[in-house]
Amino acid sequence: MDFFLPPISLPDIMATRQAVRVRLSRRMSQDLNICNSSFKIDGPLALPEDEVQLWRVDLEAIRSEESRWQKILSPDEAKRASRFHFSADRQRFVAARALLRIILASYLNLDPSDLRFSYSKKEKPSLAPNHAASGITFNLSHSGGIALYAFARGRDLGVDVEQVRRDIDVEPIASRFFSAHEQQQLSKFPPAERVDFFFRCWTRKEAYIKATGDGLSLPLSQFDVSLAAGGTNALAATRPDASEAERWLLSEVPAGPGYIAAVCVRGRDWKLNTWSANPPAELP
């Protein structure tokens, strides 16, 4: 697995870059090429309580090695994989689950296949009670050829990434899913720029409903997100409990060219730390 620091545009996370570089250079002595069959991450990886660690994984580059990733999956995950109609979707699911296990196992210093997950009523995955002492929380999202994973300790969190598609008519979707305030904000942008702001709004709303774990059972009209580019405090309002908005920090995060992403984390006393796992060709 190769790690690199993608350009970080959020000013308030610039302070963490030096710390990340130090840890990365230590890890570079390992064979960390994700396309190398001997690749592994030697744990334990550090996950300080005041950090949210965000991993970007290029699923497209690794999905064809399905049998390698399948070996890591649990029987229920393998069964779920078998239900995909298209092999590309199955391969991406298998690779995404395997990498989730590999990264989590590195934090916990366990074998990836020994991890157990629990699922909420709304199907949000978490570590099973036998791993509860670690306090590690996570969430993941996939779109196009990539997956984004967010990890923290003792904090609810949600992440969402979307590949920006320019072939969609955003207005009807916005009028169905966005709050009145969000629709108003969107309409102020020139039509040519609306697609990017549409996806900003979408990923921010998804990150919040994934952080709470409610999914779409939380009415999307009950909260407003800001659409400003690079927003770091984007949960603008919650209803009926206005104080709910102060309990979370919702931020746009870097996901690479052609993608827009957001992470929503309970509490405000954390900083973001980013990692990426890509084939060597993508290294800058």
Ligand SMILES: CC(C)(COP(=O)(O)OP(=O)(O)OC[C@H]1O[C@@H](n2cnc3c(N)ncnc32)[C@H](O)[C@@H]1OP(=O)(O)O)[C@@H](O)C(=O)NCCC(=O)NCCS
């Ligand atoms: C989970 C949900 C909220 C988002 O799904 P999505 O955007 O289609 O997919 P993502 O790739 O971002 O996330 C899927 C992952 O979230 C996790 N997840 C599943 N249910 C979840 C929940 N209730 N809360 C948080 N995370 C959840 C899973 O790990 C899942 O990955 P897996 O299936 O490989 O295990 C989904 O329940 C949903 O209903 N989406 C509807 C999309 C929509 O209409 N959004 C309107 C926004 S304006």
